[in-house]
Amino acid sequence: MGKVPALRVGETVLFESAVILEYLDEVTPPSLHPSDPLQKALNRAWIEFTSELFVDLYRMALAGDREAFEENLAAARKKLQRLETQLAEGPFFNGAGFSLVDAAIAPAFYRISLMDGILPLSLFDHLPKVQRWSSALLDRESVRASVVPEFRDLFREYLAADGGYLGSRIGS
Ligand SMILES: N[C@@H](CCC(=O)N[C@@H](CS)C(=O)NCC(=O)O)C(=O)O
Incomplete structure (x- = not known):
């Protein structure tokens, strides 16, 4: 599809982030989903909901002008609300324990x-629970180790090369 993420498993290539997540969860027991079927279904629904947040963030990252940037910023804020x-x-989403919906977001x-390090977004203003959720996740070793150490620099280089609204603010 020309999109990320994709996961190669032997000769098979999986696509769609939620599907990849579910596959990885199934092949590495115990499952990170709640065991109750209704709670599990609800968690899956929220994973689907968060996938739309990624679209907003992707569009923010590559927005060509302030208007497009703010439009997607507003859409992201609405989802976080x-x-x-x-x-x-x-x-975490289900309380004290880390689960798949946490991994997804x-x-x-x-x-x-x-x-936010390039341009203050104030995305968590008046959202103390989301702020706490974000901090708890970003503090986790497994989350830190989920990207290459130079990810921040690569991300900034990518934005700068794109030359969009956000990229043009790097270093200013
Ligand atoms: N529903 C898909 C969305 C994948 C997606 O849109 N990925 C974006 C990055 S966030 C992408 O690769 N875009 C490249 C393009 O559209 O050319 C998933 O969750 O995996």
Whole structure:
């Protein structure tokens, strides 16, 4: 499809991030999903919801002008507001334990933190539960180790080379 992510397993290439996630969860027991079928289904629904957040962030990263950037920033904020209403004690989505829905959203929080380092986004303002969720995930060793050490520099180089609204702000 010309899109990322993709996962090669032997001769087979899997695509669609949620499908890849479910596959990895199945081949590395125990499952990170809740065991209750209804809770599991609900978690899958929220994973699907977060996939739209990635689209907003991708469009923010590559927005050509301020208008397009802010339009997608607003769309991302709306989704995070929605997520705020789903969180309880935390710090993770289902409480104290890390689960698959956390794994699904962690890269979004990482990208938000990187973009926020270029241009303050204030995406977590008035969203204390989402803020706590993001911090808990970004503090996890498994999340840190999920990208190459030079990811931040590569991301910034990619944005700078793109020359969009965000990329043109790097180093300014
Ligand atoms: N629903 C797909 C979306 C994949 C997707 O749109 N990936 C974007 C990056 S976030 C991409 O590779 N875009 C390249 C392109 O569209 O040319 C998934 O979750 O895997």
